[in-house]
Amino acid sequence: MFLEDGARVGIIGGGPAGSMTAFFLLTFAQRADLKLAVDVYEPRDFLEPGPAGCNMCGGIVSEPLVQTLAVEGIRLPPSVVQRGIDSYVLHRGSETVNIATPLSEKRIAALHRGGGPRGFREMQYGGLDGYLLGLARDRGARVIAAKVRQSGRGEDGRPWLGTGKERQTYDLVVGASGVNPGDWSLYENLGFRCRSPRTARTYITEIRLGAEQIGSHFGNAVHIFFDNMPGLDMAAIIPKGEFVTICLLGEGINQELIQAFCDNPAVRACFPPTWDGQAGSCRCFPKINIRPADFPCLGRAVLVGDCGATRLYKDGIGAAYRTAKAAATTAVFSGVSHAAFARHYRPVYRSIIRDNRYGWAIFMIVDLIKKLEPLARGALSMTAKEQSQPESARRMSVVMWDMFTGSAPYRDVFFKTLDPRFWARFMWETARNLRARRPRPPEEA
Amino acid sequence: MNEGMLGKQYGDGEIICRQGEVGQCMYVVLDGCAQAVSEREGREVVLGRVEAGEVFGEMAIFDKRPRSATVRACGAARVLTLDKRLFLKRVHEDPSFAFGILQKMSERIRHLDAELSRLKQGSGG
Ligand SMILES: Cc1cc2nc3c(=O)[nH]c(=O)nc-3n(C[C@H](O)[C@H](O)[C@H](O)COP(=O)(O)OP(=O)(O)OC[C@H]3O[C@@H](n4cnc5c(N)ncnc54)[C@H](O)[C@@H]3O)c2cc1C
Numbered sequence: 325m326f327l328e329d330g331a332r333v334g335i336i337g338g339g340p341a342g343s344m345t346a347f348f349l350l351t352f353a354q355r356a357d358l359k360l361a362v363d364v365y366e367p368r369d370f371l372e373p374g375p376a377g378c379n380m381c382g383g384i385v386s387e388p389l390v391q392t393l394a395v396e397g398i399r400l401p402p403s404v405v406q407r408g409i410d411s412y413v414l415h416r417g418s419e420t421v422n423i424a425t426p427l428s429e430k431r432i433a434a435l436h437r438g439g440g441p442r443g444f445r446e447m448q449y450g451g452l453d454g455y456l457l458g459l460a461r462d463r464g465a466r467v468i469a470a471k472v473r474q475s476g477r478g479e480d481g482r483p484w485l486g487t488g489k490e491r492q493t494y495d496l497v498v499g500a501s502g503v504n505p506g507d508w509s510l511y512e513n514l515g516f517r518c519r520s521p522r523t524a525r526t527y528i529t530e531i532r533l534g535a536e537q538i539g540s541h542f543g544n545a546v547h548i549f550f551d552n553m554p555g556l557d558m559a560a561i562i563p564k565g566e567f568v569t570i571c572l573l574g575e576g577i578n579q580e581l582i583q584a585f586c587d588n589p590a591v592r593a594c595f596p597p598t599w600d601g602q603a604g605s606c607r608c609f610p611k612i613n614i615r616p617a618d619f620p621c622l623g624r625a626v627l628v629g630d631c632g633a634t635r636l637y638k639d640g641i642g643a644a645y646r647t648a649k650a651a652a653t654t655a656v657f658s659g660v661s662h663a664a665f666a667r668h669y670r671p672v673y674r675s676i677i678r679d680n681r682y683g684w685a686i687f688m689i690v691d692l693i694k695k696l697e698p699l700a701r702g703a704l705s706m707t708a709k710e711q712s713q714p715e716s717a718r719r720m721s722v723v724m725w726d727m728f729t730g731s732a733p734y735r736d737v738f739f740k741t742l743d744p745r746f747w748a749r750f751m752w753e754t755a756r757n758l759r760a761r762r763p764r765p766p767e768e769a
Numbered sequence: 770m771n772e773g774m775l776g777k778q779y780g781d782g783e784i785i786c787r788q789g790e791v792g793q794c795m796y797v798v799l800d801g802c803a804q805a806v807s808e809r810e811g812r813e814v815v816l817g818r819v820e821a822g823e824v825f826g827e828m829a830i831f832d833k834r835p836r837s838a839t840v841r842a843c844g845a846a847r848v849l850t851l852d853k854r855l856f857l858k859r860v861h862e863d864p865s866f867a868f869g870i871l872q873k874m875s876e877r878i879r880h881l882d883a884e885l886s887r888l889k890q891g892s893g894g
Pocket of ligand 1 (some may be wrong): 336337338339340341342365366367368379380381382383384385386470471472473500501502503504505506507526527528571572573610611612628629630631634638639640641642644
């Protein structure tokens with residue numbers, strides 16, 4: 325079952341996964357002298373400000389992905405990247421520790437996904453999703469500005485997609501509709517009889533401070549909060565051009581937790597005193613994929629990006645790239661049968677799922693460390709001390725960096741923590757902190 | 770929009786990587802251009818220009834030998850460093866990742882072939 329000249333591919337969704345699938349399908353087809361017609365269905369206008377034009381996300385393009393895209397010939401332009409990130413700042417209580425990128429180079433991008441926050445009409449930057457969809461269009465993809473509402477299979481087994489007005493039959497359908505809103509029945513009708521991804525609710529708000537205040541209060545650093553707040557797995561403030569983004573991830577996000585986070589003195593201290601601790605004009609509660617769909621492929625149908633599997637809490641756009649490229653490579657060079665996808669695509673999909681198992685273990689350990697004050701202080705002071713040491717001697721900093729930036733697979737992070745030198749140093753710092761904090765006996769009169 | 774610039778900024782003539790160094794990374798020019806020069810017996814020979822979007826410094830990653838040329842910025846240039854390990858890992862997982870670099874290398878070989886035949890003709894060989 326191969327894609328022949330004139331074959332048609334329908335992609336549900338023009339987020340990063342859908343656009344990159346179209347981009348790579350058409351790139352490979354050109355290389356192999358194959359004529360493909362690729363339709364990308366995307367109802368959002370990514371130029372529109374507010375949620376209608378935005379696939380809500382923190383907007384960090386990870387260090388490996390910035391490099392990977394550059395090698396693929398995709399250089400994210402300054403009209404899309406609002407800030408190059410050169411460090412991460414960890415906060416716990418009144419303590420802060422700065423971890424700079426290994427090369428003192430800006431290799432992490434902070435950007436908006438769509439046309440910018442609600443009520444923001446001065447279009448200074450374009451969003452990532454519009455940019456990637458533009459690349460797919462330049463390669464020859466046809467973008468259909470409509471939502472796919474129906475799907476199914478014809479008598480010959482070919483999948484079809486319908487928008488209400490029209491129905492198109494394809495040689496391959498790619499599911500790239502993410503989990504927001506996540507209409508799983510589209511995939512059931514195509515034959516996917518498996519569990520849909522499990523999701524958790526997250527929170528994002530965009531606060532307008534202006535470039536100058538952002539520069540002076542946040543710099544080019546992502547701020548991570550290492551405080552113990554039950555239900556909150558990750559809390560970050562990400563500086564952009566005119567806005568900073570507050571991004572909270574975890575399985576217990578609710579209004580109370582959000583307010584507690586905004587009232588946290590460490591959070592307030594990052595902001596100018598004029599900030600009232602309230603959400604910005606644009607806020608949303610998008611879902612995040614925390615458990616994959618069990619099964620990513622059938623004959624002539626494959627799931628990529630969030631509607632299949634993604635990396636736990638990190639680098640979701642990177643996972644979209646990996647699944648999109650693997651699906652496109654399989655389709656063009658190995659065919660679109662179930663066997664071809666199972667053989668060539670599923671290993672990539674499974675590697676993401678396997679890696680997330682380490683991710684869960686790491687988040688559990690981090691959660692425990694956050695709960696136990698001496699361990700948390702030990703971790704922070706070890707990181708702080710390592711900043712003046714050579715790269716090779718930085719153990720906690722590398723773990724923290726890879727963990728928070730998504731720069732390395734969770735498996736690598738996990739194995740780095742198994743190094744006895746890591747634990748020896750960590751325990752030493754923890755013990756030192758314990759001693760320093762033990763109340764002294766009152767002096768004898 | 771200066772905050773949105775990725776990579777590292779180099780001034781005109783500033784050296785990005787040096788001939789003879791052991792290469793642990795390669796580079797991509799994000800903006801501007803760079804010039805590759807080779808130093809032999811105290812003399813500098815300009816090998817060529819590297820334009821925006823092009824990768825350089827990849828030879829040291831493939832053949833594990835010291836860098837064959839010095840590369841410096843030609844005017845202001847912005848350059849992104851690409852980690853050797855990340856590159857090799859990606860190529861291992863997905864060989865097509867190296868396609869763009871292979872394409873560029875084959876272009877360079879064609880150019881060198883043309884140069885060589887021109888030189889041979891010139892020397893009457
Ligand atoms: C709070 C939060 C913060 C995050 N932060 C980051 C981060 O900083 N960095 C990072 O790398 N990742 C981050 N992620 C993850 C990232 O957002 C996703 O992994 C990424 O968007 C996945 O891309 P996708 O194309 O699979 O899905 P999406 O981006 O969700 O795109 C799906 C597209 O499909 C379209 N669509 C949906 N249904 C239909 C239909 N029926 N017909 C046609 N089109 C349809 C939608 O309009 C949408 O454009 C974050 C996620 C959340 C929730």
